[in-house]
Amino acid sequence: MIPCLYIVIPCYNEEAVLPETSKRILDKLGRMIEQEVCSDASRVLFVDDGSKDATWEMIAKLHAQDPHFAGCKLAHNRGHQNALLAGLMTARKYCDVSISMDADLQDDIEVLDEFMEKYKEGCEIVYGVRKERKTDTFFKRNSALAFYKLMNLLGTKVVNNHADYRLMSKTALDGLAQYREVNLFLRGIVPEIGYKTDSVYYDRGERFAGESKYPLKKMLSFALEGITSFSVKPLKIISGLGFVISLLSILGLLYALISKFAGLAVAGWTAIVCSIWLLGGVQLLCLGVLGEYIGKIYSEVKARPRYIIEEELKR
Structure with a gap:
């Protein structure tokens, strides 16, 4: 049976990048459907995290133009992790497998086939792991390395050089739904679920357009959230x-x-x-x-x- 795939993409003020993102993702999804990697019921699910620009209007327009686009709009901004969870829980109702990624086109969409191959081999969770960090600044590269080392030192299971580019089967999504904490740190929660896992390695590119939604202040807050959520x-x-x-x-x-x-x-x-x-x-x-x-x-x-x-x- 050909699996139904949902590609979940959280969006916050992404009007600058959304036209190109939707174009590339739809093209890739179309090729995967033709090759029977996934079924024609597969969708690209955009999650609008209370954007202040025209992001939701653009998502609605994309949905009207092509049924392979779906969307859900949060009542107000809840942050990337909550928006991602909302998308995954929505996709869980319809899909056999989901793949989450960011809207900025930095994640290599050409490795989506590799994710699906790992899934067909029996993996319930597949992590997208960066091969290297050449595109990062010196500070970001070394601060990220320090973060992963600190998390592991404090006893928190995280996958090095992995953000939120990952595949989760419906079984894994059902497991994720049982985690009820309000303070979300999905990079720490997902490895706790268990099941068979694997990794796909890829090169991360530059942001296509717009500004990063993770400046230094948010990065530090995110790191603190992860440490205090998973370690005493x-x-x-x-x-x-x-x-x-x-x-x-x-x-x-x-x-x-x-x-x-x-x-x-x-x-x-x-x-x-x-x-x-x-x-x-x-x-x-x-x-x-x-x-x-x-x-x-x-x-x-x-x-x-x-x-x-x-x-x-x-x-």
Whole structure:
């Protein structure tokens, strides 16, 4: 049986790139249908994440022109991860297999056939992994490398050099649907699902048009989200740090008492000020980490919907 494929593409203010993206994706999907890699019921599902430009109007126009385009519009901006999840859960109702990718044409669409080959070999999840990072700036390349190393060091399973270009079968999507957390970090959740997995390696190109939706501030926020969503090691580090500082404080107290009874002069001021600043900074840092975890608990306990679909352009 020829599988039904849904290509899920989250969009936020992508009017500059959408005409070219839709053209290339439709051409590729058409070739895959002709070669019976996927069925004619396959679709390209654009997810409008509360865009402020004409993105949704363009998606609606594409749907009217060709039934192979589908769309769903979120009621307001919920962020890339929630938009992607909304698309995957929508596709889950219709497809046998889904492939998620970004709208900026940086992911190589010519390897879609390789994803489907891995699926036909029995893989339920296939990761798109970058071969190298030559197109990245020096800072982005090294910060990404540091991020992956830090995540693995903290015990979080992530696939190095993998973003959100991945294949998930309906079975894997059913597994993903069981994860109910509000604080989404799909790169960490998907490896937790299990099942047979594999990787497809590709070269990532430059963004075709428009601006990156992940500036430095969002990248740092995303990294923090991933670390605090999947690891409690920062809390253990705080406990260890507290123990070390307590031990050093006791040693400092003993030194001060011995110095006093021995009649030694104490310089005092510099050591006291430095100690206060150091301990104050450590305490504020620890409170910040604790605040991150408490904030996540607060969000999870409220259990608000992760997204609300305002409109859907069905197959």
